[in-house]
Amino acid sequence: MSDLSTDPSVRQIPDRLQSRSARLLQSWELLLLIVAIAIFIANSFASPYFLNAWNLSDATFNFTEKAMIAFAMALLIVSGEIDLSVASIIALASTAMGAAATAGFGTPALVLVGLVTGLLCGAFNGTLVTRLGLPSIVVTIGTMSLFRGISYIVLGDGAYRSYPADFTYFGQGYVFWVISFEFVLFVLFALVYYVLLHRTNFGRAIFAIGNNPTAAQFSGIRVGRVKFTLFLLTGLMSGVAAICLTSRLGSTRPSIGFGWELEVVTMVVLGGISILGGSGSIPGVVIAAFVMGLVTFGLGLLNVPGIVMSIFIGCMLIGVIALPRLWKMWRS
Amino acid sequence: MMTFLKSREAMLGAAILLLLFLIASRFPAFVAPANLVRVFTDTSPLLILALGQTVVILTRCIDLSVAANLALTGMVCAMLNAAMPGLPVAAILLLAVALGAFMGALNGLLVWKLAIPSIVVTLGTMTIFRGIIFLISDGAWVNAHEMSASFTGFPRSTVLGLPVLAWFGLLVAVLVAVMIARTPLGRAFYAVGGNPHAAIYTGIDVGKTQFWAFTLSGALAGLTGYLWVARYAVAYVDIAGGFELEVVAACVIGGISIAGGAGTILGTILGALFLGIVKNALPVVDISPFWQMAISGTAIIVAVTLNVRNARAKGRIILRSAQAEGATA
16 A cells, blocks of 8 residues: 555654653544544434434444454554455355355354355455565455455345344344344454554564565564465454344345445544554544444434435545644644 | 567457457357447446546556546536536536546545545545435436437437547547657656656656646546436436446556556556456357456456566566565565
């Protein structure tokens, strides 16, 4: 992705580090959190139906599946790569599960099929990018057509509907009271990816690669292997999302999850991950997921059509990046 | 001469001829001149958009908002025609280009003045443009019976044996090719993409050049917007949905390097023609149209693999070799 940057002054290293509290006050995450809280308060004033445990629980379905992919995508983007094929992996994994279900396999086998399909797709992307040295944005635009194209070849304008009854738990089940299985999974993955990116050597290597792949290589990091693992993870998470989404919808069409790749990337960028690689944090992505979910849900309660919400998301995406830069320009 | 034969344009041209030959061996009617004209006309919108996208990619940017720009301009043209049937087509054409250029310039300004990565900017404007179509049309369709005969007839009317739509494809291809090869701006597009730092030292304003690339891409998307809506005689929110990726695919298959600064207009033309021929040939050779997506996906991957192989064999990018090694190891 660094090829897309042209501004030589993008990466400046300050000669003095700020204090912890000052850094926190100016941080992206705090800004996002304020936005999220503001949206929450505005929503509860705007609609009497907003502050209801069940409604709020329903609202989480707007973002949990996308956010699970966004966590892995965040790591991938920090490392300087991108995967635009995630939504197509969902389609292919869902198609594979549908075929297996139609052949009479039970729920454990279906889950396995979904995860393995995701892993295989991720391995395919990863091989093309790391072994052949192809730019990931082009490779994944290609596999985006290829994976969903295979779903279209298999299904045409048909659909798979014969899923076993206990398969519905992943997308429709509740762990206790209003806490859905998907939400628990979302929290769990948020913690796993937080630890992975911010508390392990592997995470440190991802940041190093994103900032300077050559230097990372010379400092003994296996750049290709790390990137390959990240593509595998992104494929796996797309498989997990495919299981949840298929279970929630109860059917598979080739158009399942169409356009999600852009929403996932939007979530990651909104969460403060630099699209040029090398910086960002998982808490940012978590808050961004809530912001997008709350906006969609709140406007939905006010009967604003989905497409108008997308204007909001688009403006937010550009606005959150443009405003700090405008502010800096205005001050100098 | 030998270098041309080895170039990727020649390889792609040979692949297209081979494809045509294979189809013709079983379905000779496909290569009849009248049908080839039909295929070219059908490919023209893709070609025009791909030419604009080429210029943007040359400058190391990407424009994902072209399809949404097309749809919004098309909707505005259609609604204007429905409200004022007397408005001449020339005025609508002018408006379409101006409106498209304005939206493109908006992208360009954000990239130039605020230095926001183009992929983020156009991802955002893409959703915003689509949303605006819904706002102005209230989700309703503009149908054929609401459009005037001259509005829908223009792209289909034939001049010298070719439909006007095909003439536009040819005209834009020639204009962009001349601009790229013969003007300082055209040279600047390559300079900015090839080496932005060197471009700055030679006195080229990188951001401004990218701004013009986006404006051009937007203007061409606006032009296609009118042609598209008039040709299919319908306008609604989702027209040309997902078309932006097909446009990028045409460029990549044509050998435009996503890293900027490398590729030719001839390559883009061949890339668009390749996709157009595949799309039109599938129903003829009795393969389900559902195969199209997988085929174009495979074509993209094969094309980009070959492009990288070529670039490596020549050792063209000397300074970036360390980085490339780092990525492949």
